[in-house]
Amino acid sequence: MPDIKFFFAPGACSVAPHVLLHEAGLPYEPIQYNYAATEIQFPADYTALNPKRRVPVLVVDGEVITELPAVSTMISQLAPEKQFFGKTPLETVRVYEWLNYLSGTVHTGTYGQMIRPWRWTTDADPKAHERVKDKARERLVENFAIIEDKLQGVYAVGDGLTAVDPFLYILYRWAKTRSGIDLSPYPKYTALVGALEKRESVKTVLAKEGLEALNV
Ligand SMILES: N[C@@H](CCC(=O)N[C@@H](CS)C(=O)NCC(=O)O)C(=O)O
Incomplete structure (x- = not known):
């Protein structure tokens, strides 16, 4: 099993890959940041992880993946039987x-x-x-x-x-x-x-x- 860390904020676009992780049944460590009004309260050192300072971020065996379509692709590759990227x-x-x-x-x-x-x-x-x-x-x-x-x-x-x-x-x-x-x-x-x-x-x-x- 790969080591998966998932960075998200409640109600953000990260809901989408969060759902995929559960559909896939993959174990993961959730790391949650909260909103204050429209701003997500990222810690200062979040820049080292994602210089774009956005969620979602997925870290798989130390490999940092940003951008929702790429994060979704990674989850799909970890659960190919689910065919999250289609059947044909x-x-x-x-x-x-x-x-x-x-x-x-x-x-x-x-x-x-x-x-x-x-x-x-x-x-x-x-x-x-x-x-x-x-x-x-x-x-x-x-x-x-x-x-x-x-x-x-x-x-x-x-x-x-x-x-x-x-x-x-x-x-x-x-x-x-x-x-x-x-x-x-x-x-x-x-x-x-x-x-x-x-x-x-x-x-x-x-x-x-x-x-x-x-x-x-
Ligand atoms: N292009 C990025 C956009 C991600 C994005 O905008 N995420 C929002 C949450 S929905 C965010 O982190 N916003 C924080 C901000 O804009 O300061 C992706 O597809 O992952």
Whole structure:
């Protein structure tokens, strides 16, 4: 068994690989950092581990892995029988297609601006920050329409859970708890979130991170 350390913050994007670790049944040592408002309280020496000062981080036998898609790939390689990156070469391509979109466009390009708008403008005026947030909220609606359109079955790719689904889960969760956007136009996405909350892995991670189920 590899030695696995998992660095996360409750309710952050790290929920996604946290769910994968439980789906895989891999033993790991959790290292939790908490939020104070929007800022995660990383210790000063966290920079040595991840100079980007972000979660998730996975350390496997001393090898430090950052970036959610890479962390998910590592977990998948440790539990190949779970097929978290699809069952066929084309499904693997689809998983990467989704992960890139969710990571680059939805997570960073939209939520990054909605949650920490001051990082996206040189204008220190809080009104300017509100305008950045308003624009991000508009983009979130566009992003969710694309996600809704792409979804076909219970899960995002193929007929089983892949690394895409828990990532979709946390992005929906933020929309529900932080964005104020109307989620009724996304019934397929909502059904996926409902299906995930029935899984033991998601129930366990919500309990461990002190989060309430959305019960959509
Ligand atoms: N591109 C990174 C983004 C990770 C990221 O932004 N994580 C957030 C939590 S959801 C974080 O650590 N934020 C702390 C901060 O921005 O100061 C990834 O995919 O892992």
